[in-house]
Every structure is written in C-alpha cells, then in structure tokens.
Amino acid sequence: MTLPQPYRPDPRILELGEAFYDAVEAARFPDCKPRFLNERAAAEVGLAETDWAAHFCRFEPLPDNLPQPLALRYHGHQFRNYNPDIGDGRGFLFAQLRDDAGRLMDLGTKGSGRTPYSRFGDGRLTLKGGVREVLATEMLEALGVATSRTFALFETGEQLERNDEPSPTRSAVLTRLSHSHVRIGTFQRLAYFGETENIGKLVAYAHEHLFGEPADSGAVRLLEIVAERTARLAAGYMAAGFVHGVLNSDNINVTGESFDYGPWRFTPEWDPGFTAAYFDHMGLYAFGRQPEAIQWDVAQLGGCLSLVADDHKALGDALGSFAGDFHEALSAALVKRLGLRAGEAEEDRVLARAIIAALATRQVGIDRFFFDWRGGKRPAGDAYSGPAFDALAHAIGSRRGGRDHAYWSDEGPCSMHIEEVEAIWAAIAERDDWGPFEAKVAAIRRMGEATAEA
Structure with a gap:
C-alpha cells in the first residue's frame, strides 16, 4: 500500500524573475461543481486532503506556494507560421510542488480567465473541452505515453459562445499536473527579443x-x-x-x-x-x-x-x-504494447517493423490488433491471415508475455474513438448523465493496470 506523500511546495519559477511571467487574477465563477477529481494524482503530490473547490476553482493560493497565479510568456510557430502575439491566454501557473519521486511539478490551468495574452478570447474553457482533455490524458497515461494529467475539472456555471460547436455551451475550468510548462516557445520568445542572458537562465x-x-x-x-x-x-x-x-x-x-x-x-x-x-x-x-x-x-x-x-x-x-x-x-514502445519484454536491439527493430507492416494492412484496427496479439501468441481467425502476419509470427518466434489480467479475457479492447467521445458528451449535454464518462474513466484505468503488467 502506497502511503500518502507529504505536501512539499517549491515555487522555483520565481528564481527566473518577472521577465518570464505576468502576475494575474483568476476569474470569479458563479459555480464550482466538481466533475473530475484525480485523487490518485493528488496523493502523489501531498494534496490528498485538499479543499478542491477552494484551490482548483476559486484558486485560493496553496500554503507556502505562489502568492498569485502567473501567466507564462512565450511565442511559437503555429502551423509553421511564427506568432509573437501568444502566451498563456486562458491559463496560468498556479503552484509548484514536489511529487513522490522528488520531481518538480507544475499545477497549471485551462479556462481560468483572461490574461494579458487573451487577445480577443474570453479566457474560458467549454465543459466539453474539459471532458475531452480528461479522456485524452487518462487514455494516454494508461497506454504508457508521457502526458500531463488532468488534476481537477469543475463546471463553473457560465454559458459560452463558440463558433465551432453548438452555443451557448457549458463552461469549465481545468487544472493539469505536469513536469513543467517550459515550452520550446518559451525559448523562442527570448530569442525573438535577443535576451541571451535570459536564455542562459532558462x-x-x-x-x-x-x-x-x-x-x-x-x-x-x-x-x-x-x-x-x-x-x-x-x-x-x-x-x-x-x-x-x-x-x-x-x-x-x-x-x-x-x-x-x-x-x-x-x-x-x-x-x-x-x-x-x-x-x-x-x-x-x-x-x-x-x-x-x-x-x-x-x-x-x-x-x-x-x-x-x-x-x-x-x-x-x-x-x-x-x-x-x-x-x-x-x-521499444511497440514491443512493450505487444506485452513482450525488450530483447536484443536488432531483434526488437525487426519485430517493430513486422508489427508496423501488419498494422499497415489495416485488416483490423490498432486497438484490436494489440489486444488480440497481446503476449505474442498468434490469434486464430481470417483477420490475421496473410504474409504480413506470417512474418510477424516469425519475428515474434518463441517470445511470450503475460495475459494474466482479467482485462485480456474481455470481448474486446478499451478504445477511445471519436464516436465514443461524442456519445459520452451527448449523455452529459442532453441528460446531464455522467455515468458513461465515469464508467469510461474506470475502464481506461483498468486497461492501464493490465497493460502495465509485463
């Protein structure tokens, strides 16, 4: 059993100085209704007993942490076009603290109000956007991809107008936990202004x-x-x-x-x-x-x-x-998703090429493929007939991995395609039914437990 970690505030961003950020105020929301609270992540950073609404909807400062939120300054190439007019436009850095591995972690926001970089935006996040981010981060984490983690999602009681989805639509504010918000664009801004000393500091x-x-x-x-x-x-x-x-x-x-x-x-x-x-x-x-x-x-x-x-x-x-x-x-990633331990480098390269060739036939979907081939044993059925799958079986050889978790006995894999995302949102939008969303998060985490097993 993992013991709760102590809360260890460590606002190191302040060492960089005011050239890197602007102090801002969080928006005041008419409501703070919790829709997703990542208690698993909270335990890792000493916030298991936190007042969620106070700190992650009203954004009252955490003890001994940043006294005021900071909108970070950056530029960036957007679809290969350089844009010097961006920065944290609807989010800010709320706090920094250490996790159970001793890493410096950021708590950053999305939808927390206007900043000097909001331009013509309202600084808000739609509830649908927040739900989608929860689903993305949970799925990627379960699949072993390095990702920020959604820490908290609150519905905030406003009606937002958007051009790319039915409006008015419900509002939310999201907090993410990640190992830094220092972007490539952070360096680009400093280079744009010729601030070589600050590049060195960063x-x-x-x-x-x-x-x-x-x-x-x-x-x-x-x-x-x-x-x-x-x-x-x-x-x-x-x-x-x-x-x-x-x-x-x-x-x-x-x-x-x-x-x-x-x-x-x-x-x-x-x-x-x-x-x-x-x-x-x-x-x-x-x-x-x-x-x-x-x-x-x-x-x-x-x-x-x-x-x-x-x-x-x-x-x-x-x-x-x-x-x-x-x-x-x-x-390494393809071999691991197949449920096999790493082998000799050249063997793994050959196996990876065979996996890609088999996937490229598009005889089955990606999730179904890795679900069926998990552990390295060739599944029966016409879906896996043909030269590409013969070559894959040959590349696997006698290598085998485990399929002990009950997940591998399910009828099919846990997936996250657009139709599923839209169905989850429809239940929320039409009936305020959060059951499918909560069930999906639970299913994703169960899959994560299964895929973590060697």
Whole structure:
C-alpha cells in the first residue's frame, strides 16, 4: 500500500524573475461543481486532503506556494507560421510542488480567465473541452505515453459562445499536473527579443530543476535531452495510435510530456494520413507526420540555443540524434504494447517493423490488433491471415508475455474513438448523465493496470 506523500511546495519559477511571467487574477465563477477529481494524482503530490473547490476553482493560493497565479510568456510557430502575439491566454501557473519521486511539478490551468495574452478570447474553457482533455490524458497515461494529467475539472456555471460547436455551451475550468510548462516557445520568445542572458537562465533552470543535472550543463546538453525526450513522445503517439492535432512549438515542452489537448483523436487504423483537426487542411500534423512535426519544433529550439551555445557543431549533432532516438523508442514502445519484454536491439527493430507492416494492412484496427496479439501468441481467425502476419509470427518466434489480467479475457479492447467521445458528451449535454464518462474513466484505468503488467 502506497502511503500518502507529504505536501512539499517549491515555487522555483520565481528564481527566473518577472521577465518570464505576468502576475494575474483568476476569474470569479458563479459555480464550482466538481466533475473530475484525480485523487490518485493528488496523493502523489501531498494534496490528498485538499479543499478542491477552494484551490482548483476559486484558486485560493496553496500554503507556502505562489502568492498569485502567473501567466507564462512565450511565442511559437503555429502551423509553421511564427506568432509573437501568444502566451498563456486562458491559463496560468498556479503552484509548484514536489511529487513522490522528488520531481518538480507544475499545477497549471485551462479556462481560468483572461490574461494579458487573451487577445480577443474570453479566457474560458467549454465543459466539453474539459471532458475531452480528461479522456485524452487518462487514455494516454494508461497506454504508457508521457502526458500531463488532468488534476481537477469543475463546471463553473457560465454559458459560452463558440463558433465551432453548438452555443451557448457549458463552461469549465481545468487544472493539469505536469513536469513543467517550459515550452520550446518559451525559448523562442527570448530569442525573438535577443535576451541571451535570459536564455542562459532558462537553460540553467531546466537542467537544475527539471532534469536533475548541474545548472551549468549547457545548451548542447539541453538539446540532447529535449531531442531524446520528444523523440520518445513521438514514438509513444505512434504506438498508441494517437493524433495530437496541434503540434505547434508552443505545445511542445522541454520535458517531452504531451499536453494541451484540443482537437485530438485516436486513429482507428494505421493510417498515416489521418488528421485530427478539421483546420489542418494540408495534413501537417497527420498521424504519420507527427515525428517530423516534433523534430521540426526541436530544430526551432536548436536555433534559439545557438545564441548561447559555444559549439555549434555539437549542437547540430544533438539535433541530428532525434531520428535515431525516435526509431529506438518506437521499437521499444511497440514491443512493450505487444506485452513482450525488450530483447536484443536488432531483434526488437525487426519485430517493430513486422508489427508496423501488419498494422499497415489495416485488416483490423490498432486497438484490436494489440489486444488480440497481446503476449505474442498468434490469434486464430481470417483477420490475421496473410504474409504480413506470417512474418510477424516469425519475428515474434518463441517470445511470450503475460495475459494474466482479467482485462485480456474481455470481448474486446478499451478504445477511445471519436464516436465514443461524442456519445459520452451527448449523455452529459442532453441528460446531464455522467455515468458513461465515469464508467469510461474506470475502464481506461483498468486497461492501464493490465497493460502495465509485463
């Protein structure tokens, strides 16, 4: 049994100074109705006994933490177009604290009101957007993808007008728990203004407080770490069949955790051209192009770090490591999702290529494939006939993994496709029925328990 962790506040962001953020006030909401409280995550950061509404709807400061919320400053490339007019426009950094592993964690918000970067927005979040983010983060966590975690979701009692969904629609405020909100776009803003001294400060902050390395480890080392972590993230997306939808440089943080979920979807089949965002007309962030998109963002970080790096060749080598890191991470992620322990590197690469070739036949969906092949034994049936599946069985050989959890005896896999998401929301919107949402979260967590078993 895991014992509750002590609350350990540690607002390190203040070391960076006011050039990195703006103090803001949270919106005042007419209601604070809890819709999702992540008690599992709360126990890991010493907030098991917290007053949820006070701190995560009214945003009263946590003890010995940030006295006022901070809207973080950043720029970013959005669909490859540079935008200097962005920043935390409907969220802020609320608190920093240590988790049960000693990592510095951020509690950040979405839908908490207007900031200096809201432009023409109202600073609010729709309840549907909040529900979708819960489902995305829970599913990705269960599948082993590095992700922020939805900490709390409150319905706030306002009616919002939106152009891309039926309006008026219900409002919400969400708090996420993540290992940093330092984005590639944070560095881009500093580079845009030529603030080399602050770039150096941010490099040191990341090393010391995010990566546990000496503060003077330098720009090259930072790019090596970010390239490796974001390559692992791209691999996680592919193995999960996930499409983030908006992989702009302001949506990629240096710790390599996925966050800020908007038009995300899971692709039903291994379809490289599958897109999530209706406005992604060119397929820039399509399923199969996500590694390329993330690598491009990391290259923008490399450009920023070139302003403070002593060795530009080493910086280029660090950026060039992304492709190798990605392929290694993808092999590991696919083998793990199949329920097999890691083998020799070349064996795992061969097996990963066979998995992808089998998925590319699109004879079955991604979730069904990994559910049926879990543990490495070839399932019976016509769905798995053909050369690609013969090659897969050969690549697996005698390797076997466990299928002991009761989940693997279910009729089919737990999935999270758009039809399911819309049905869950329809029950809430039409009948205020939260049963399907709560049942889905429970089913996802049960799947996570099963997939965590070797």
